[in-house]
Amino acid sequence: MSSKLDIMIAGAGIGGLTAAACLMQAGHRVRLFEQASKLGEVGAGLQISANGFKVMRHIGVDKKLAAAGVKPLSYVFRIAETGEEVNRFELAEAHEAANGAPYYQLHRADLHAALVERVRQLDSNCVTLNAAVSEYEERETRVDLILSDGRRFSGDVLIGADGIKSAIRAQAFGQAPADFTGDVAWRLIIPAARLPKDHIDRVMTVWLGPSSHAVMYYLRNKELVNFVGLKESDTWQDESWTSKGDWSELKSDFSTWHDEVQVVLDAVDKDACYRWALFNRKPIDNWAKGRVALLGDASHPTLPYLAQGAVMAIEDSAVLARCLDEVSDPVEALKLYSAVRAPRAARVVNESSANQKKFRGSIADLRQRFIGAEIGGDRNGWLYGYDPLTVKLSQAEGAQS
Secondary structure, X not given: OOOOOEEEEEOOOHHHHHHHHHHHHOXXXXXXXXXXXXXXXXXXXXXXXXXXHHHHHHOOOHHHHHHHOEOOOEEEEXXXXXXOEEEEEEOHHHHHHHHOOOOEEEEHHHHHHHHHHHHHHHOOOOEEOOOOEEEEEEOOOOEEEEEOOOOEEEEOEEEEOOOOOOHHHHHHHOOOOOEEEEEEEEEEEEEHHHOOOOOXXXXXXXXXXXXXXXXXXXXXXXXXXXXXXXXXXXXXXXXXXXXXXXHHHHHHHOOOOOHHHHHHHHHOOOXXXXXXXXXXXXXXXXXXXXXXXXXXXXXXXXXXXXXXXHHHHHHHHHHHHHHHHHOOOHHHHHHHHHHHHHHHHHHHHHHHHHHHHHOOOOHHHHHHHHOOOOOHHHHHHHHHOOOOOOOOOOOOHHHHO
């Protein structure tokens, strides 16, 4: 077992907070540096499957998330214009029985708040706000983190969990080239009280349309409905999650879709329609350099076509904590972490990117592609069944995970 370390983490998002909780539970000292003036998350839905929820259970936030989330019964695929169901695979009890933990739909802010609470239970002084990261300097036995205002901090290890525009990644490995996918995503949150009672089922619905598709599901104990609609476009290339789009354009993009969707689109606040362009970044095969390593979107930004972006950061966190706890030399521990995680994350990134093509084409193409397709069973095997708390820590293991 390694001696306990002084670990600095850049970024207090879902990945940084989960890593902090895992590391502090293992006895390490952790300091989180967040550029924002307060901790919080934007309004959006996400999905935590069994491979991520096992870590939530490990750090003790599972009950809080279960109370805040929704456990979907099924994953359902429907034709957008007619409402015809073309495929489904079971979640809820079937997912938990097959993979050892449940599947939840969560508001990103609820997940973030639960993680903040847990981190502060472990160390109330863990987080430093107004702490934008500028660069780092590595010494023989320590690494220094330098903030944009000139403040300097020193520790045994630095983890870059500072997102797709990571300053840590840029210094250690260079910027990540980004290619526009040709898809633009609309993000909406609608109070369920504005909809007819039980307007949508307690399922994860994927609506399939020509040159477009959408995902719709409940959040926050069915108090909210989350809608993410993707539309092929070459006229909008703003990657920001906080950029607003015009409601009339939203309606136009999905004007021929089923009435179930129209009711939802009509109920949204017209000044709360967010739109962002999706960019693809190729995964890198090494996340560690000396006493510095990357985590989450800093190392593997992932398109949303497998709903695994947040879960990959959660998996990273558990494996990172195990490597630092079991390998005495922190440099070697970070090398092991990268070797275990990089192949796994690369597979998810690549399959998420490949999944985009499955949603392209005519209605006839989509119906043929999705009717009778085996979807859930394959994911139960390699994706949802993965356990970051028990996966073998070896240089070659990640390639098979």
